Amino acid sequence: MNFLKSIALTALVAAAPMVAATDAAAEGERYVLVSHAPDSDTWWNTIKNGIALAGQQVGAEVEYRNPPTGDIADMARIIEQAAASNPDGIITTLADFDVLAGPIRNAVDQGIDVIIMNTGTPEQAREVGALMYVGQPEYDAGYAAGLRAKGEGVTKFLCVNHAIQQPTVGERCRGYADGLGVELGDAMMDSGTDPAEIKNKVLAYLSANPDVDGILTLGPVSADPTIAALKENGMAGDIHFGTFDLGEEIVKAIKEDIIKWGIDQQPFLQAYMPVVILANWDRYGVLPGNNINSGPGFVTKAGLEKVEKYAGEFR
Secondary structure: OOHHHHHHHHHHHHHOOHHHHHHHOOOOOEEEEEOOOOOOOHHHHHHHHHHHHHHHHHOOEEEEEOOOOOOHHHHHHHHHHHHHOOOOEEEEOOOOHHHHHHHHHHHHHOOOEEEEEOOOOHHHHHHOOOOEEEEOOHHHHHHHHHHHHHHOOOOOEEEEEOOOOOHHHHHHHHHHHHHHOOOOOOOEEEOOOOHHHHHHHHHHHHHHOOOOOEEEEOOHHHHHHHHHHHHHHOOOOOOEEEEEOOOHHHHHHHHOOOOOEEEEOOHHHHHHHHHHHHHHHHHHOOOOOOOEEOOOEEEOOOOHHHHHHHOOOOO
16 A cells, blocks of 8 residues: 555544544555575574564565575566565665665655665665665674774784675674774675685684684674684684674574674564554554664673574574
8 A cells, every 4th residue: 555545544544433443454565575685594584584473463465585596686686576566565675786776766666665674774775765774784883893892802803794795784894893993904704605615714814814813704694604613723712703693503602602792683673663664654654754773782691591592583
């Protein structure tokens, strides 16, 4: 349902009372979430849980679509296909502005409400005509991580970037370097997404740079093989290790004192909130006045019980 339909509905609700209002609360809108994530990235299971629960609670039909291999050109085609199916709203990541801005703008021009989530920036969301951005400001989160790592003694670091094709994700490494007060230089590694390759690259880098005393990974894809690498070379628990995002292996490593902290961007909210926002926008014409920051939040060993309970599901 678009906003004009909603205005008409609101008028009817005002004229007739509670029964009409009850009807308006379950209109069965259809929202499509398009991500850049490959099928192999289990971190996105929490996103899927978030959109599913929101759809169930507001009475809207929801769909999750993604390029199986994470190919951004394929993602652009999926956005075009989603727009062609004329949904009431599209929720999408903006993993590569140059490739995805066109299809997203076309959807907006078609009259489809769009919310950018997870990847991209509030400025980019405004540029493509989206209603808002729901996510974690990546540079700010990286900067906060760098400041914290500096206070914990890190002087030289390695940032393991498994998503080098997404410039906004790299902002985490740049922010971390600035927080530490050092040059990024060659500290940001293009690790790829293959676990065995990541592990070998981390082992080789640490061997060639023995003065590195801090590691930052950008999610489970790079964190899990890095944990394995540190266990193999005997540095687990000795080198400062921080990461973005959570997952079962990350939570386990925090508990074992291998990882100091994980930065939780709360992916559940990134999928859940847009569905709720779109439904209320469609039904009642109400919209939050600004973008929504879902993170960052530091997760440490203290208070890990609830995080561990819901890791991979709602955290």
